Amino acid sequence: MTFDPDLIIQYLPDIVRALGVTILLWIAGSALGIVVGFIIAVARRYGPRWLDLALFAPVELIRGTPFLVQIFLLYYGGPFIGLSLDSVTAGLLGLTIYGAAYYSELWRSGFVAIPKGHVEAAQCVGFNRTQTLRRIILPEMTMLLLPSMVNMTILMLKETAILSIISVPELTLAVSALGTKHYAFVEGFAVLALIYWGLVEACSAMGRFAESRLSKYRFAAS
Amino acid sequence: MSWKLFWLLVEAARLTVLLSIISISIGFVLSSIVCAAVMSTNRAARIGGKLFVSFFRGTPLLVQLLLIYYLLPQIGLNVPSEVAAIVGMSLCTAAYQAEILRGGFSSVPKGLIEAANMCGLSKFATFRRIRLPIAVQLTIPALISEAIMMLKSSSLVSVVGVVELSRMAQDLAASTYRPLELFAAAGLIYLIINLVVAALGLKLEKQMQWGRT
Amino acid sequence: MTGLPAIKVEKLVKRFGKTTVLNGIDLVVERGEVTCLLGPSGSGKSTLLRCVALLEEANEGFIEINGMPLGFASGPNGERVRLPAAETQKVRAHIGMVFQQFNLWPHMTALGNVAEALVTVRGMPRKDAEERAMAQLSKVGLSDRAGHYPSELSGGQQQRVAIARALALDPDIMLFDEPTSSLDPELTGEVLNVMRDLAESGMTMLVVTHEIGFAASVGSKIVFLDQGKLIVEGKPEEVFGKPRHERIDQFLDTYLDRGAATLL
Numbered sequence: 067m068t069f070d071p072d073l074i075i076q077y078l079p080d081i082v083r084a085l086g087v088t089i090l091l092w093i094a095g096s097a098l099g100i101v102v103g104f105i106i107a108v109a110r111r112y113g114p115r116w117l118d119l120a121l122f123a124p125v126e127l128i129r130g131t132p133f134l135v136q137i138f139l140l141y142y143g144g145p146f147i148g149l150s151l152d153s154v155t156a157g158l159l160g161l162t163i164y165g166a167a168y169y170s171e172l173w174r175s176g177f178v179a180i181p182k183g184h185v186e187a188a189q190c191v192g193f194n195r196t197q198t199l200r201r202i203i204l205p206e207m208t209m210l211l212l213p214s215m216v217n218m219t220i221l222m223l224k225e226t227a228i229l230s231i232i233s234v235p236e237l238t239l240a241v242s243a244l245g246t247k248h249y250a251f252v253e254g255f256a257v258l259a260l261i262y263w264g265l266v267e268a269c270s271a272m273g274r275f276a277e278s279r280l281s282k283y284r285f286a287a288s
Numbered sequence: 289m290s291w292k293l294f295w296l297l298v299e300a301a302r303l304t305v306l307l308s309i310i311s312i313s314i315g316f317v318l319s320s321i322v323c324a325a326v327m328s329t330n331r332a333a334r335i336g337g338k339l340f341v342s343f344f345r346g347t348p349l350l351v352q353l354l355l356i357y358y359l360l361p362q363i364g365l366n367v368p369s370e371v372a373a374i375v376g377m378s379l380c381t382a383a384y385q386a387e388i389l390r391g392g393f394s395s396v397p398k399g400l401i402e403a404a405n406m407c408g409l410s411k412f413a414t415f416r417r418i419r420l421p422i423a424v425q426l427t428i429p430a431l432i433s434e435a436i437m438m439l440k441s442s443s444l445v446s447v448v449g450v451v452e453l454s455r456m457a458q459d460l461a462a463s464t465y466r467p468l469e470l471f472a473a474a475g476l477i478y479l480i481i482n483l484v485v486a487a488l489g490l491k492l493e494k495q496m497q498w499g500r501t
Numbered sequence: 502m503t504g505l506p507a508i509k510v511e512k513l514v515k516r517f518g519k520t521t522v523l524n525g526i527d528l529v530v531e532r533g534e535v536t537c538l539l540g541p542s543g544s545g546k547s548t549l550l551r552c553v554a555l556l557e558e559a560n561e562g563f564i565e566i567n568g569m570p571l572g573f574a575s576g577p578n579g580e581r582v583r584l585p586a587a588e589t590q591k592v593r594a595h596i597g598m599v600f601q602q603f604n605l606w607p608h609m610t611a612l613g614n615v616a617e618a619l620v621t622v623r624g625m626p627r628k629d630a631e632e633r634a635m636a637q638l639s640k641v642g643l644s645d646r647a648g649h650y651p652s653e654l655s656g657g658q659q660q661r662v663a664i665a666r667a668l669a670l671d672p673d674i675m676l677f678d679e680p681t682s683s684l685d686p687e688l689t690g691e692v693l694n695v696m697r698d699l700a701e702s703g704m705t706m707l708v709v710t711h712e713i714g715f716a717a718s719v720g721s722k723i724v725f726l727d728q729g730k731l732i733v734e735g736k737p738e739e740v741f742g743k744p745r746h747e748r749i750d751q752f753l754d755t756y757l758d759r760g761a762a763t764l765l
Contacts, residue, residue: 130436130479132443135454135471142461143468220346227348231447238351251358259347259355266346399604402556403663406598407618407670408590417621421608498608499650 074257077244084240085261087154088226091236095158096222099165100215106166107173121170128167133225136160141232157229157236165222172214176207209280216273220266227262237261293460294473300456301477307370307452308439311377315438318378319385326390337386344383350444352376357448373445381438388434392427393419425496432489436482443478453477505568507532507674507705508553513562515548515729522548523559524729530722532673535706537716540726541752546709549726550678553707554598555589566592566674597667601679603659605651611638611662612647615669622670637665641695657688661695668699675699677708713753717741725749 074081106125110118128136140149140163141156151159180203188198230239238258245254325337344352353376360372396419404414446455457474461467508530515523522545530536538546551557553564555572561581564571569592573581605614615634619625625633638644641661651659660680667675677696681689693715700706700719710716716723716737723740725733725748733746740749 127475127479130440130482131475132440132454132478134443134446135457135475135478138454138458138461138467139471139475143471146468224348227350228444230350238348242354252355252362255351255355255358259343259351262348262351263343263346267342397602397604399600399602400606403598403600403604403606403666405556406554406593406596407666408594408622409618410622413621417617418606422606425608499652 073244073248073250080240080244081237084235084237087235088223088237089265091154091158091161091226091229091234092223095161095165095226096219098158098162099169099222102162102166103169103171104173106170107177110170111174111177125167125170128164129171133160133164134228134231136164137228137232153229153232153234156232157226157234161222161225161229164225165218168218168221169215172211172218173207175214176211177203179210180206212273212277212280216270216276220269223265223269224262293464293470296460297453297456297470297473297477300451301453301481303451304439304442304453304478305481307373307377307445307450308435308442311374311442312381312435312438314374314378315381315385318382319389322382322386323389323393326386327393341383341386344380345387349376349380349441350447352380353444353448369445369449372448373442373450377438377442377445380441381434384434384437385431388427388430389423391430392423395426396422425498428489428493428496432486432492435489436485439481439485440478506530506565507534507567508707509563509565509568510549510553511563511565513549513552513559513564515545515552515557515559522729523552526562526726526729526731528724528731528734530674530705530707532705533703534721535700535708535719536722536724537720538707538709538724538726539711539713539716539752541755543728544726545729546726547678550676550707550709554596554676555593556598566595594670595672596674596676597670597672598676599660599663599667599678599680601682603651603656603663603683605659605663605666607651610648610650611643611654611658611665614651614662615666618666618670634665634669637669638662640668641665642691655688656684657691660684660692664692664695664699674705674707677706677710679709679711681710681712713741725752 106121110121137156137160140160141151141153144151144156184202184206185198188202193201226236227238229236230242233239241254241258241261242251245251248254322337322340325333326341328334328337353373356376356379357369357372360367360375400418400422401414404418409417442452443454445452446458449455451459453474457470461470464470506529508528510526510528513523513526514521524545526545526549528536528549538549540546548557552559553566553571555564558572563573563575563581570584571592572584572589574584576582605611606617609617612631612634615637616627616630619630619633620627623630635644635647638647641664643658643661643665646654646658646662651662654662664680680696681692684692689712693712696706696708696715697719708716708720718737720737723733723735723737724731725740725746727748732748733740740746741753745753
């Protein structure tokens with residue numbers, strides 16, 4: 067059970083392929099989650115009241131239950147209502163739904179946080195609704211929401227590990243399979259943890275960089 | 289789905305709640321130590337604390353649990369899987385709670401500490417009487433969110449063989465071929481527990497509000 | 502220690518990074534005097550006050566409180582020698598401070614704020630401390646608000662509680678850092694009245710303020726700072742009366758309506 071670095075080199079192509087699956091699922095799931103979350107947030111804030119109420123329940127349902135249970139429900143329960151998905155599709159769909167619920171709440175908090183006066187000022191100089199949204203609200207929100215969006219996106223990366231339980235061929239599944247094959251569980255999971263750690267740190271470093279680039283938009287002290 | 293099955297889920301949910309409460313409590317104690325290390329003037333302690341926070345926030349809890357589950361016996365600790373689960377959950381939530389606490393302390397307005405300083409309060413008295421109570425009040429909403437997060441994350445201990453709510457649902461789903469109802473029911477139980485925690489949290493928050501708002 | 506000035510500031514220099522905020526300040530405040538520090542924003546007046554409170558450490562120079570060195574003593578060759586913390590704390594106990602943002606502790610009632618240091622620093626039994634705090638609160642006219650939390654008080658009331666909190670510790674010097682600057686105009690009066698009473702009772706006061714009317718009527722001395730230097734110093738009638746220093750004229754022009762400056 068000694069640790070053999072050659073193993074890693076030998077299986078490097080497999081690990082890289084699985085890492086690719088993880089990153090693809092992460093980026094696709096996050097991007098879709100951000101977009102769907104935005105649509106939900108806009109619908110709840112600017113749409114009719116019944117739409118807000120209709121969306122409230124599913125969002126809270128997703129936020130109040132474990133991702134694992136949602137994935138099980140989708141993957142194992144889906145076929146019983148005619149929704150037979152392969153594990154990768156189920157994983158991506160699950161990630162998107164999960165992310166959309168959380169991202170929509172972030173977007174909503176952003177709408178609330180923009181000072182009313184800024185919107186009123188835009189209307190005073192003759193901006194219409196779309197212009198106000200595009201030119202005032204969105205740029206201000208980008209700055210405001212960037213840290214929490216980065217945090218959520220990091221959470222999304224960590225949630226992709228859970229997809230290994232429904233045997234999506236991503237990083238956690240690939241590395242634990244190697245660990246089992248060579249009876250080197252601890253080494254395998256340690257390497258796995260290091261890879262995720264590196265990805266997360268890289269992601270948060272990028273977030274900090276973006277934040278510093280955007281800092282000129284920071285609210286003026288009142 | 290029969291009541292008997294539902295009742296089995298509720299029984300398993302008791303373990304979910306128990307594991308969460310134990311881990312959150314141990315995590316809170318650990319987080320105070322980690323937070324003290326991160327805020328200390330000692331360079332080594334600061335780096336150690338930051339690494340701890342960064343690692344446990346930077347890796348999936350699932351991977352942490354698997355690592356700990358297999359690591360403990362290798363270093364001669366043959367403990368039941370429930371204990372491994374508690375160790376993993378406690379370490380993970382300690383990192384999150386430490387970060388929350390640190391944020392709370394740094395949000396205490398500087399002027400309040402200067403006022404204490406001018407009134408002659410010692411460093412320790414300022415910590416005990418001014419910084420600590422205000423920091424705790426500021427962090428309650430975030431700590432409640434973390435508790436809810438942990439209740440949900442506790443479902444992951446099913447992978448190391450602890451039969452809590454989500455594992456019970458898996459086992460029953462496999463033996464009855466009714467995954468739809470069982471996972472929906474499990475989700476519902478998680479939701480109810482979290483709603484209760486959130487309601488208690490709001491009540492606590494109200495109680496900790498000083499004066500009218 | 503009669504005869505010794507309450508506050509003596511000598512060649513004080515304070516830098517933040519590369520900016521010199523105080524550039525060699527000399528100032529003497531006699532006992533029972535009310536000295537008002539005026540000056541445009543960024544002139545260093547608040548920094549000077551914070552140095553006297555030792556909330557900031559100066560880079561050069563000395564401060565004496567009632568003849569005792571504060572923070573640093575002068576060594577045999579005029580170098581600065583840091584004094585032990587315990588000694589410094591003893592000297593600081595003579596000073597009370599009132600902040601622009603009140604800085605009342607939000608988790609304690611008005612009474613709790615005033616009694617806190619009496620209990621934790623002086624070791625008084627809580628009952629006695631609260632009795633004394635109550636007496637102090639009635640002096641600022643707030644005995645009926647003793648059980649209220651800061652969030653339940655108006656800005657003016659909060660500032661009066663803050664004054665009571667400082668006074669409860671029996672300081673013989675009171676420092677005020679723009680005590681009315683964050684108050685609505687209609688609330689400044691009640692705070693200024695408390696300060697006026699305090700001045701009449703013979704308290705030594707050093708006040709950073711923009712309330713020129715208060716400075717002119719209550720101040721026994723006006724000190725005008727600009728760009729970290731003390732420009733003009735004197736009795737209110739000398740400083741505000743004509744002929745006026747050019748910088749004072751400019752200052753009055755910006756801080757008062759143009760017309761109002763001519764009324765002085």
